[in-house]
Amino acid sequence: MSITRAGCAALDSADPLRGFRAEFVLPENVVYMLGNSLGALPRRTIEAVSHTVTAEWGRDLGQSWNTAGWWDLPEVIGDRIGNLIGAGPGTVLTGESTSVSIFKVMSAAVRLRPGRRTVVVESEGFPTDRYAVQGLAAGFDLNVRDFGPEGSLADSLDDDVAVVLLSHVDYRTGALRDMAADTAAAHAAGALVIWDLCHSAGALPVEVGAADFAVGCTYKYLNGGPGAPSYLYCAPAHLAEAEPVLCGWHGHAAPFAFEADYRPATGVRRFGAGTPPILSMSALGASLELWDKVDIRSVRAKSVALTELFIALTEPLGLDLATPRDPAGRGSQISFRHEHGYPIMRALLDHGVHGDFRAPDIMRFGFTPLFLRYVDVYDAADTLAEIIGKGIWQDERYQRRVTVT
Ligand SMILES: Cc1ncc(COP(=O)(O)O)c(C=O)c1O
Numbered sequence: 001m002s003i004t005r006a007g008c009a010a011l012d013s014a015d016p017l018r019g020f021r022a023e024f025v026l027p028e029n030v031v032y033m034l035g036n037s038l039g040a041l042p043r044r045t046i047e048a049v050s051h052t053v054t055a056e057w058g059r060d061l062g063q064s065w066n067t068a069g070w071w072d073l074p075e076v077i078g079d080r081i082g083n084l085i086g087a088g089p090g091t092v093l094t095g096e097s098t099s100v101s102i103f104k105v106m107s108a109a110v111r112l113r114p115g116r117r118t119v120v121v122e123s124e125g126f127p128t129d130r131y132a133v134q135g136l137a138a139g140f141d142l143n144v145r146d147f148g149p150e151g152s153l154a155d156s157l158d159d160d161v162a163v164v165l166l167s168h169v170d171y172r173t174g175a176l177r178d179m180a181a182d183t184a185a186a187h188a189a190g191a192l193v194i195w196d197l198c199h200s201a202g203a204l205p206v207e208v209g210a211a212d213f214a215v216g217c218t219y220k221y222l223n224g225g226p227g228a229p230s231y232l233y234c235a236p237a238h239l240a241e242a243e244p245v246l247c248g249w250h251g252h253a254a255p256f257a258f259e260a261d262y263r264p265a266t267g268v269r270r271f272g273a274g275t276p277p278i279l280s281m282s283a284l285g286a287s288l289e290l291w292d293k294v295d296i297r298s299v300r301a302k303s304v305a306l307t308e309l310f311i312a313l314t315e316p317l318g319l320d321l322a323t324p325r326d327p328a329g330r331g332s333q334i335s336f337r338h339e340h341g342y343p344i345m346r347a348l349l350d351h352g353v354h355g356d357f358r359a360p361d362i363m364r365f366g367f368t369p370l371f372l373r374y375v376d377v378y379d380a381a382d383t384l385a386e387i388i389g390k391g392i393w394q395d396e397r398y399q400r401r402v403t404v405t
C-alpha cells in the first residue's frame with residue numbers, strides 16, 4: 001500500500017508526542033532535519049534567558065552566584081542530565097565544550113591505569129574526539145591506537161590499553177554501538193571506557209551502566225542552544241580517585257579559601273575548572289524542563305517510525321543507505337552516500353529542507369521526534385525526489401562549497 005501525505009497526517013494526529021512541537025520556535029515552511037547538529041529553540045528558553053539576563057545579572061548582579069544558585073548550576077543541571085543517561089545524582093557535571101570534557105575524563109582515566117600507555121580511539125570517530133586524545137597523548141607520551149568501524153573491539157585491546165573512547169552513535173552513519181557489550185569487552189582487558197553520547201542522549205534511552213566515564217553535548221537532541229555546555233559523567237567507583245589534568249578553582253575542594261595549591265573537591269565537582277557560561281546554562285536548564293515531561297521510550301518509538309518512513313519513501317530513488325537498515329542498530333538519523341551529496345543538500349536547503357553534508361559523500365538527515373512530524377518526513381522525501389529526479393541539484397549555484405558546516 002502506498003504511503004500518502006494524508007496517511008502521515010493521520011499518524012501525526014495519533015502521535016503521543018504531538019503536543020511538543022508547539023514548545024519550539026520553528027519557521028514556516030521549513031522541515032528541520034538538523035536537530036542532530038543544532039536542536040531547535042524551545043519557546044521557554046527565551047523567557048528563561050531573559051530572566052537570567054534582566055532579573056539575575058541585571059538586578060542582583062554578582063549576588064546571583066548565591067541568590068540565583070549560579071554556583072551550583074553545573075551539578076544541578078548535571079543531575080537532570082543524569083536522569084536521561086541512567087546516571088545517579090552527583091555523577092554528572094555540566095560545563096565547557098565536549099572536546100574539553102573529553103580531555104578531562106581521558107586524562108583522569110589514564111591516571112587511573114598507571115603502567116598502561118595506550119589509548120584506543122575510533123578511526124572514523126568524530127574528529128574532535130580524536131584531536132583531544134591526540135593532544136593529550138602528545139603531551140603525556142601515550143600511544144594512540146586506531147580502531148576501525150568494521151573491526152572487533154576485543155582485537156584492539158591488550159594489557160597496554162588504559163582507556164577506550166567510543167561514540168554510542170556514529171555521527172556519519174548513525175550506527176549504534178552496544179554500550180553494555182563494548183564496556184564489558186574493555187573491562188575484560190583491564191581497560192576503562194569513555195562513551196561519547198553526543199548523538200544518543202535525548203534521541204534514545206541511554207544507560208551508562210558499567211561505563212567508567214561518559215561525555216556528551218547538549219545542543220543537539222537536548223536543544224540547549226548553540227554552544228550549550230557539554231556534560232561529563234564519572235562512575236561512582238572512580239569519584240574519589242579520579243583527578244583530571246586540567247585543574248581550576250571551580251574544581252577545588254575549597255574555592256573560596258583561595259589556597260595556593262590545588263586540592264580536588266569531593267565528588268564530580270572536581271572535574272570543574274573555570275567559570276561556567278551562566279547564560280548558556282540558563283538556556284539549557286529551560287530546555288531540560290521539557291525532558292521532565294517526556295517519556296524517552298515514546299521518543300525512541302517515534303524516531304524508529306520516522307526513520308523507517310523516510311527509508312520507505314526514498315526507496316524508489318535507489319539511494320545508497322549508509323545507516324544500518326535494522327532500526328535496532330541505528331540512532332535517530334538517516335544517511336545516504338552520494339557522490340553529489342553536497343549540491344543535493346544545498347538544493348534541499350534552498351527548498352526548505354534542512355539536513356547536512358558530511359565529507360566525503362554523506363547526506364545526513366536528523367530526526368528529532370519532539371518537533372519533527374510524519375508530514376515533514378513525507379515532504380522532505382518528496383522534495384528530495386524532485387531535486388534528484390529533475391536534476392535541480394545540477395544548478396551551478398549549488399556546486400560551490402560555500403558553507404562551513
Ligand atoms: C560525536 C561528537 N563529539 C563531539 C562533538 C563536538 O564537540 P564540541 O562540543 O567540543 O564542539 C560533536 C559535534 O560537534 C560530535 O558529534
Ligand SMILES: Nc1c(O)cccc1C(=O)C[C@H](N)C(=O)O
Pocket residue numbers: 036037038171405
Ligand atoms: N558543534 C557544531 C559546531 O560548533 C558548528 C557546526 C556544527 C556542529 C555540530 O554539532 C556538528 C555535529 N557534531 C556533527 O555530528 O557533525
